[in-house]
Amino acid sequence: MDYFLWVLKILLRKCVTKWFLRGLRLRLVADMILGIGTDLVDIRRIERAIGRFPDKFSQRIFSKAEIREAKLRVNSIDSFAKRFAAKESLSKAIGTGFRKGMNFKDISIINDKYGKPKFKINNNVKKLIYSKYKIKKFKISLSLADEKKYSIAFSVIHK
Numbered sequence: 001m002d003y004f005l006w007v008l009k010i011l012l013r014k015c016v017t018k019w020f021l022r023g024l025r026l027r028l029v030a031d032m033i034l035g036i037g038t039d040l041v042d043i044r045r046i047e048r049a050i051g052r053f054p055d056k057f058s059q060r061i062f063s064k065a066e067i068r069e070a071k072l073r074v075n076s077i078d079s080f081a082k083r084f085a086a087k088e089s090l091s092k093a094i095g096t097g098f099r100k101g102m103n104f105k106d107i108s109i110i111n112d113k114y115g116k117p118k119f120k121i122n123n124n125v126k127k128l129i130y131s132k133y134k135i136k137k138f139k140i141s142l143s144l145a146d147e148k149k150y151s152i153a154f155s156v157i158h159k
Contacts, residue, residue, distance in 0.1 A: 034133045035157040037092030041085040043151055047077045061087075063108040078151065082117075082144045083109045085153035090119060090140065093155045094128055102128055109142070117144050119155075129157065 049057045058067050061084060070079035087107045091097050098104065101124060108120040119140045130136055143154045 032159045033156060034129075034135070034138065034159065035093035035095060035155075037089040037094070037155045039085040039088035039092065039153050041081050041088070041151045041153075043078060043081040043146065043149055046081040046084055046151075050077065050080065061104045063105060065110065066108055069111070078146050081151040082146055082153065085151045086117065086119070086142055086144060086155065089153040089155040090121075090125075090142075090157075093140075093157050094125070095132060096128060100128060109144075117142050133157070135159065 058080065062070070062080065066080075066083055070076045070083070073079045086109045087104050090107055091102065094102075096102060106122050106125045109117050110120050111117055119142055121140070129138060137159070139158055141156045141158065145152050
């Protein structure tokens with residue numbers, strides 16, 4: 001009987017330890033994510049806006065580099081739609097939207113040498129992130145996709 005209780009205690013201790021460590025790992029991962037944002041854009045909506053106000057819309061929303069990059073592509077409207085969705089998703093991840101002095105041109109989407117999109121943000125956006133999360137060092141991950149009628153962007157701000 002004593003042997004049985006001793007084995008039971010050891011097994012319980014191992015299970016509780018595993019459960020605690022698993023919970024701790026999950027908590028650490030959750031603590032690393034600061035903000036998540038997503039946005040879905042109807043490509044036709046962007047096409048109509050650019051059609052109505054060709055220069056005004058694109059110059060108000062996109063940086064010169066983004067405009068130049070999009071115009072080099074076969075489907076420039078798709079590129080504009082993805083970049084618009086990316087900017088919206090980051091504003092949602094920050095949690096402010098485009099308020100508190102943040103505008104579309106504060107955020108730019110560039111591609112690395114492999115074509116992976118990433119954010120280029122100015123000091124205004126960095127200050128907003130710092131004021132909200134009280135952290136100076138952070139990373140922002142971005143995923144973009146599109147299908148016939150829609151573009152989607154997913155942004156994560158993390159340590």
